[in-house]
Amino acid sequence: MLAVDMTGDAVKAKNGAMVAYDGEMTFKKRTGGGEGLRGMVTRRLTGEQMEVMEVKGRGTCYFADRASEINLVSLHGEKLYVEASNLLCTDSALRTGTTFTGLRGASQGNGLFTTSVEGTGQAAILSDGTAIVLRVTPQTPLQVDPGAYIAHTGNLKQHFQSGVNFRTFIGEGSGEAFQIRFEGDGLVYVQPSERNTIGGDV
Amino acid sequence: MNGPEIYDAQTLPSDDNVNSYAFSVDLDGQWFLQKGKMVAYYGQIDFHGIGLGRLDSLIAHSFHSPLHASDWVVAEGRGKMVLADRAFDVNSYDLEDGNLTVRSGNLLAFQPSLSLKQSIIPGFLTLIGTGKFVAASNGPVVFVEPPIRVDPQALVGWADCPSPCHHYDHQYLRGVLGGVRAWTGIGGTSGEEHQFEFVGSGTVLLQSTEELMPELATGAVPQQEGVPNATGANQPSQPGGSGQLGALQRRFGL
Known part of the structure; x- marks a missing residue:
């Protein structure tokens, strides 16, 4: 559960994620992810629909979603890429948008697009179990199972890596045939x- | 910056837990792991399905369960590999010239110095030898010593002790009324009429919930959860079934 202290400022949060609050709060549904008409159309087209509300007021607001773990990410001008379904809450100063991820997205079963969060402030992302943060350096590239990936920041190039060979087709696949390489x-x-x-069963 | 600790290829623990839900393997050589449990890895690692191929001799040495062959892979190479299973608690265990039997769906990975065999109890796998393995449980694992009777659903595995036997409440088995009760469920059942009984010396591993981890299709799956090779005949808490009818007839002396 995430507690947000507010003094007149606002946060953007997943619609319906509020579980409790004290003080004075107003909740306003932001159509199309709060990115205006263009954002709305983009999100509808890309399948990265995000039901967003704007919470404004004074006091403490508590957010939670299906007992998932919540991880706070501080952003100082950089870009965070996260699946729309894993994004719980952002400071209203952060801009959200949609980016093309290519084949990687398709392998995750989450569509070809992902959500980007940009600016300075904090974002809260959801994970099933405590998230692990792994650093990627030019010397140490990282391979991640598409199903376990939730978000990334920084200047990363993604490749889609597949280990499919003839054995995959005769039912002797390794179950780890697809990875994203960062x-x-x-x-x-x-x-x-x-x-x-x-790709999970291949 | 607040937030979780950041790991890289060097700081990732070596053969230890990253957090309660994830385990990091420092791979230099080979490990067996169940399909789909790899979450991320650094370095150069290949995954091979188990079957004919150049890993033949390795498999001949440490894999003896054709039923489960399609669910296991060999990770080969050098690097750090993070293992996890549906956000369940993950623990590693060291075996020293010992044996340990564990529910097949709970086992994540093991070193090839161990040898994996199918347990006589269906749905369970036995590891024999010396080495490290990783197993998952729904909630933390509790270790207890026999003699003990445990709930079938809470059992994760056991080490060094003889295989368990079924134990049924005597009161429950006795008489016509008991039979009717068992068969129909009328009169109420406590749900605790059946346990696994362990005797001898060793260690029994229990998970702290009676909710089984969703069973993966690993080999012969028990028909009722938690009970290997179950049929209606030996399930007191399950109403109906021709096996129950047979039992009733026996009670009536027919």
Whole structure:
């Protein structure tokens, strides 16, 4: 559960994630992820729909979603890429948008697009079990199971890596045939659990 | 910066837990792991399905369960590998020239110095030898010593002691009324009429919930959760079934 202290400022949060609050709060639904008409259309087109509300007021507001773990990420001008379903709450100073991720997104069963959060402030992301933060450096690239990936920051290049060979097709696959390979400099957030993915059983 | 600790290829623990839900393997050589439990890795690691191939001799040495072959892979290479299972608690255990039997769905990975065999009890796997293995449990694991009777759903595994036997409440088995009760459920059942009984010396591993981890299709799956190779005939808490009818007939002396 996440507690947010507010003194007249606002946060953007997943619609319906508020579980309790004290003080004075107003909740306002922001159509189309709070990014205006263009954002709304983009999100509808890309399947990264995000039901967002703006919470404003004085006091403490508590957010939670299906007893998932919540991880706070501080941003200082950099960009955080996160799956829309894993984004719980952001400072209203942070801009959200939609980015193309290519084949990687498709393998996660989460569509070809992902949500980006940019600016200075804090964002709260959800994970099934405590998230593990792994640093990627040019010397140490990282491979991540598509189902366990939740978010990343920094200047990272993603490759889709597949170990499919003829044995996959005769039912002797390794179950780890698909990975996302991260190269560059940055942090990757991984959850200790796997979503169902297209490549999961291969 | 507040927030979780940041790990990189060097600071990731070596053969130890990252947090209660994830385990980091310092791989230099080979490990067996169940499919789909790898979450992330650094370095150069290949995953091979178990079957014919150049890993033949390794498999001949440490894998003896054809039923489960399709659910296991060999990770080979050098690097750090993070293992996790559906956000369940994960623990590593060291075996020294010992044996340990564990529910097949709970076992995540093991070193090839151990040898994996199918337990006589269906749905369980036995590890024999010396080495490290990683197993998951729904909630933390509790270690107890026999003699003890445990709930079938709470059992994770056991080490060094003889295989368990079924134990049924005597009161519950006795008489016609008991039979009717068992068969129909009328009159109420406590749900605790059946236990696994352990005797001898050793250690029994229990998880702190009676909710089984969703069973993966690993080999022959028990028909009722928690009870290996269950049929209606030996399930007192399950109403119906022709096996129950047979038992009733026996009670009536037919």
